[in-house]
Amino acid sequence: MRKGSCCMFTSGVIGAVLLIMGTGFFVSGFFKTLIYNKLKGEIxxxxxxKSFATWKNPPTPVYMEFFIFNVTNPDEFLKGEAKPHVTTMGPYTYREYRPKHxxxxxxxxxxxxxxxKKIFVFEPEKSVGDPKIDLVTTVNIPAVAVMNRLKGAGFWVSSGISMYMNSIGTTMFMTHTVQELLWGFKDPLLTRLKTIKPETDEYFGLMxxxxxxxxxxxxxxxxxxNYLDFGRIYTWKGEKMVSFxxxxQSNMINGTDGSSFHPFLTKEERLNVFTPDLCRSIHMRFEKEVELKGIPAYRFTPPRDTLASGKNNPENEGFCVTPKKCLDDGVLDVSVCRKGAVLVCVCVCVCVCVCAFRKIFIILQFILHFPTKPSAKKDTSCAPVSDKVDDQDEKNDTYISMTPVDKS
Incomplete structure (x- = not known):
């Protein structure tokens, strides 16, 4: 009798434990689902x-850092005596406000x-110098753009502009303050061109x-x-695709604008970002786990094939508009949407939820991230502009870091 009672007691205890465990798992799962659904409703x-308020007027400080490659030996390069020697100037940092209206x-x-709306305010304490004073020598972008346009112009127009360029001493390089290079200056060549083509803007600046x-x-x-569509772009300027x-495939507008992504992001996902500065969409993959001000985050970076040439990545063939002038790895010709401007590589670093930075590197015709073969006098392909490429990766990389939210 005692043995039976003992067995019944033991079975009762086990049953009670299992009931408690089952109830615990149920309650735990119930609350996880409740929190998950509540979070989806907020995001x-x-x-x-809450997401709409922060999306409309982002409270997190955003800084844009400009790093400019300064050519220190333009005369030797023009004479064919040396490859260009380039030093990096920066950062020149601006607080960026992006309220939506x-x-x-x-x-x-x-x-x-x-x-x-994009508003930029200079931050001297986060910068290496004064952009109104610091001088930089870089490719004469207005001159290159004008020469590019003159390819289809008549003989007399081309000759007239060429003579004027010689008379004012226009060369392939120009020297201006960082402030002028970024935000604009009155260019004498563009002023002259405006007398022939009134629609020409006589001011030039990368920003x-x-x-x-x-x-x-x-x-x-x-x-x-669908929470997975949070912030995803539906149309830009009334269009679902660009036409550049x-x-x-190249004209598709994929993903978000880079300022926000859907919740419950996983490491396996591919992040698509459309940026008007590049006139195209790019994608990023998970690289590693990092900490931002003590907060764990996922870092996503664009894979190497993002700016690879069409011959190395067939998906990028559509970005070469002129087949006989396709560029090498690491360079994107944005003149198709920039009114004839020459090569500009834009690198963006956005740290969502913690601190945001957008880094823009003005790279002439040379890209650090995609070195190919050594330069030669008759070699027009891209080559490294520095002998110390590897140790600049962390500084020059494009990446997005986000604090993960676990839905499990």
Missing amino acids: TLTEGS NVSFVHSGTKVAAYT LHKNGSNDGEFVYHTGEQ WKTN
Whole structure:
């Protein structure tokens, strides 16, 4: 009798334990699901949600850092006596404000339209010098752009511009302050060209007219129907694709604008970002786990084939508009959407939720990240501009770092 009672007691205890464990797992799973669904509800671009407020007026400080490659031996290079010697100047840091305005919900509230105004304020304590004083020598971008346009002009127009360029001493290099190079200066060659083509802007700057400007209207998915679509671009300037490139794949507008991504991001995902500065979409892959101010984060970087040439990455063939002038790895010709401007490589670093930086490297015709073969007098391919390429990777890399949210 005692033995039976003991067995019954033991079975009862085991049953109670299993019941408690089962109840615990149920309650735990229930609350995880509840929190998960609550979080999904907050991370949508809907009126009244926390995400919408921070998306509309981002509270996190964003800084844009400019690193400029300065050519120190332009005369020797023009004479063919040496390859260009380049030093890096920077950072010149600007606090960037990006409030969204003209915000309106469209498509029955499943999408939201907005303009993002870009405002830049110089941050001297985060910079290496004064952009109004520091001088930089770089490729004469206006001259190269004009010569590129003159290829289809008549003999008399081309001759007239060439004579004027010689008379004012225009060469392949120019020296200006960092402030002028970034935000604009009146160029004598463009002033002369304006008398022939009145629509020509006689001012040039890599960030000309950018301060206080916007890139046009974006329409975003709110994520209300599917949280994976949070912040994903639906249209830009009323179009679902751009028309700058040769193939539909190259013209696709993929992903977000880089300022936000959907919740519950995993390491296995491919992050797509569309940037008007590059006139195209790029993608990033998980690289490693990092810490930002003590907060764990995932770092995503663009794989090497992102800016690879079409011959090394067939997916990029559409970015070569002129077949006989396809560029080597690491360089993107954005003249198709930049009114004839020469090569500009834009590197973006955005640290979402902690601290954000956008780094722009003005690279002439030479790219550190994609060295190919050594330079030669008749070799026009890209070559390293520094003998110390490897130790600059962390400084010059493009990456996005985000704090992960675990849905498990």
